[in-house]
Amino acid sequence: MKILLEHANVPGIKTYEVYRQNGGYRSVEKAIKSMTPDEVVEQVKASGLRGRGGAGFPTGLKWSFIDKKSGKPRHLVCNADESEPGTFKDRYLMEYIPHLLIEGMITSSYALGCNLSYIYIRGEYMWVFRILEKAIKEAYAAGWLGKNILGSGYDLDLHVHCGAGAYICGEETALIESLEGKRGNPRIKPPFPAVSGLWSNPTVVNNVESISAVPWIVNNTGEEYAKIGIGRSTGTKLISASGHIKNPGVYEIELGLSVDEFMNSDQYLGGMMDDRPLKALVPGGSSVPILPANLIFKNAEGGDRLMSYESLSEGGFQSGSMLGSGGFIVYNDTTCIVRNTWNFSRFYHHESCGQCSPCREGTGWMEKVLHRIETGHGREEDIELLWDIQRKIEGNTICPLGDAAAWPVAAAIRHFREEFEYHVRFPEKIKNRDHFVAEPFEKVRHLVAKQEI
Amino acid sequence: MEISNAKQVINIDAQLMERINELLSHYPADKKKSALLPVLHEVQDAHDNWLSIELQDKVAEILEIKPIEVYEVVSFYTMYNQKPIGKYMFEFCRTSCCAIRGAENLMDYTCEKLGIKEGETTPDGMFTVVGVECLGACGYAPMMQLGDYYKENLTKEKVDQIIEDCRNGKVNLH
Numbered sequence: 001m002k003i004l005l006e007h008a009n010v011p012g013i014k015t016y017e018v019y020r021q022n023g024g025y026r027s028v029e030k031a032i033k034s035m036t037p038d039e040v041v042e043q044v045k046a047s048g049l050r051g052r053g054g055a056g057f058p059t060g061l062k063w064s065f066i067d068k069k070s071g072k073p074r075h076l077v078c079n080a081d082e083s084e085p086g087t088f089k090d091r092y093l094m095e096y097i098p099h100l101l102i103e104g105m106i107t108s109s110y111a112l113g114c115n116l117s118y119i120y121i122r123g124e125y126m127w128v129f130r131i132l133e134k135a136i137k138e139a140y141a142a143g144w145l146g147k148n149i150l151g152s153g154y155d156l157d158l159h160v161h162c163g164a165g166a167y168i169c170g171e172e173t174a175l176i177e178s179l180e181g182k183r184g185n186p187r188i189k190p191p192f193p194a195v196s197g198l199w200s201n202p203t204v205v206n207n208v209e210s211i212s213a214v215p216w217i218v219n220n221t222g223e224e225y226a227k228i229g230i231g232r233s234t235g236t237k238l239i240s241a242s243g244h245i246k247n248p249g250v251y252e253i254e255l256g257l258s259v260d261e262f263m264n265s266d267q268y269l270g271g272m273m274d275d276r277p278l279k280a281l282v283p284g285g286s287s288v289p290i291l292p293a294n295l296i297f298k299n300a301e302g303g304d305r306l307m308s309y310e311s312l313s314e315g316g317f318q319s320g321s322m323l324g325s326g327g328f329i330v331y332n333d334t335t336c337i338v339r340n341t342w343n344f345s346r347f348y349h350h351e352s353c354g355q356c357s358p359c360r361e362g363t364g365w366m367e368k369v370l371h372r373i374e375t376g377h378g379r380e381e382d383i384e385l386l387w388d389i390q391r392k393i394e395g396n397t398i399c400p401l402g403d404a405a406a407w408p409v410a411a412a413i414r415h416f417r418e419e420f421e422y423h424v425r426f427p428e429k430i431k432n433r434d435h436f437v438a439e440p441f442e443k444v445r446h447l448v449a450k451q452e453i
Numbered sequence: 454m455e456i457s458n459a460k461q462v463i464n465i466d467a468q469l470m471e472r473i474n475e476l477l478s479h480y481p482a483d484k485k486k487s488a489l490l491p492v493l494h495e496v497q498d499a500h501d502n503w504l505s506i507e508l509q510d511k512v513a514e515i516l517e518i519k520p521i522e523v524y525e526v527v528s529f530y531t532m533y534n535q536k537p538i539g540k541y542m543f544e545f546c547r548t549s550c551c552a553i554r555g556a557e558n559l560m561d562y563t564c565e566k567l568g569i570k571e572g573e574t575t576p577d578g579m580f581t582v583v584g585v586e587c588l589g590a591c592g593y594a595p596m597m598q599l600g601d602y603y604k605e606n607l608t609k610e611k612v613d614q615i616i617e618d619c620r621n622g623k624v625n626l627h
């Protein structure tokens with residue numbers, strides 16, 4: 001079942017004409033001509049669509065919070081600042097079917113009563129920025145944007161705005177600051193953007209994929225959308241798969257597909273690259289806990305693990321993870337978990353905006369401690385030290401970047417503690433960057449066990 | 454990134470000004486500051502890919518904001534360069550998904566070939582190599598950004614070819 005990528009392979013779908021010939025912009029016609037804005041909101045609520053940026057908050061509910069009483073101008077801002085390591089799905093949508101997002105922005109803006117909306121795209125996607133700029137011009141020329149759309153009296157201006165290299169701008173209040181021409185420092189909530197967002201006006205910020213699902217929902221009803229998927233994980237989800245697999249890329253799956261089928265069937269990832277053993281999986285972008293091989297296809301109770309919000313988080317942080325943004329990173333037995341965790345910590349240290357001390361300082365400490373363990377200068381007590389630092393960051397910052405930096409470290413220690421011990425005890429064996437390529441950890445694991453007598 | 458005192462020839466020509474005005478038209482008339490990030494990109498692209506203090510002052514003047522409001526933004530976002538850099542800046546993604554597919558070794562190879570260390574520029578001013586964080590091309594690793602475009606699924610051979618193409622002026626940056 002394809003909703004977002006249904007027409008992805010139609011030649012020329014990037015252009016307005018072909019997109020329109022394939023049923024494009026029908027949802028705008030339907031919404032504006034035959035539905036009230038509130039009826040559109042009700043359909044999105046009924047669909048059960050959950051925010052596809054990573055948090056999974058129900059989109060319709062988020063929409064219902066927008067302040068319509070104050071009489072201030074309202075804005076819809078699309079979050080296209082895709083920067084979570086492992087995630088490259090929004091780029092695919094915007095690059096190949098730019099009009100789908102624009103159609104979603106128009107229909108959604110109508111539902112929210114916005115007359116000025118923006119797409120905030122990360123600055124590195126500059127060629128995609130230009131694709132969107134062109135597509136927006138086409139939509140204006142065809143009368144889908146501007147004054148008095150379809151003779152309804154409804155006006156909408158839509159523009160694309162580019163960032164300049166800051167992961168933090170994917171956090172919605174930092175994104176708003178950045179759209180105002182400032183540093184991307186997250187704001188303290190409340191007030192929430194739904195009350196006071198862009199230029200202090202009521203604002204909704206939604207991910208590219210969430211907004212791109214709205215046209216289908218409006219065309220086919222929320223009830224039909226809710227029939228797809230499993231339980232509270234309704235609809236389809238784009239998964240961007242990378243790492244040691246045969247077929248990396250972007251896939252649209254029906255939520256509820258088993259992790260086993262997704263990983264191993266030829267229709268999807270086709271199994272492990274070079275047929276090496278699977279070691280670990282990060283199922284939802286770098287911020288979510290890493291899972292060891294024994295908790296990937298089955299949960300701790302032995303039940304099948306499915307690609308859904310609920311199933312991937314079964315077992316909590318003890319034995320589960322999260323669907324997150326759908327950034328599916330697969331690691332084989334040559335991967336060094338310590339090195340990979342250091343790599344993630346360096347990322348979060350680099351991307352911390354610096355407002356909150358626990359995050360600004362803590363991410364740097366974790367990077368330093370992990371680096372010394374990885375390069376053979378670690379101490380026995382470093383593992384406890386790391387645990388202590390991550391625990392003190394989590395929950396103690398304005399925005400979730402602190403949590404996102406803490407969780408991967410906690411999960412790595414929880415599931416791969418022996419590997420950290422090995423690094424500390426056998427510094428001479430890890431001198432080379434690719435130490436587990438020549439000799440995977442499985443082959444030397446016994447050395448750690450022997451020492452523990 | 455350190456700040457440079459190098460001099461820069463400032464040239465905001467009619468074409469660039471037209472583009473700046475187009476960008477300004479995307480925001481309410483009293484919210485010119487909102488155009489700052491996109492305007493800085495355009496101005497930097499037209500000035501050898503870096504922003505001197507003088508150039509930042511000029512941007513402040515155009516947007517009718519204080520110079521400090523521009524400085525604090527330029528120093529926050531990684532895509533703005535505060536010192537002269539090579540004509541061709543190879544920005545290798547070094548985050549997890551690229552790292553496990555050989556990005557670090559490939560960046561070392563590139564540096565060695567060009568005779569520089571990561572973060573440095575070749576003496577002729579042609580090439581700069583830097584390691585950057587996740588660029589959102591994880592499934593096409595290893596990769597680098599070059600100007601406005603991505604070069605993906607890289608190998609040593611492909612890097613050799615890109616360097617060759619740069620030297621022959623065959624690479625489009627914008």
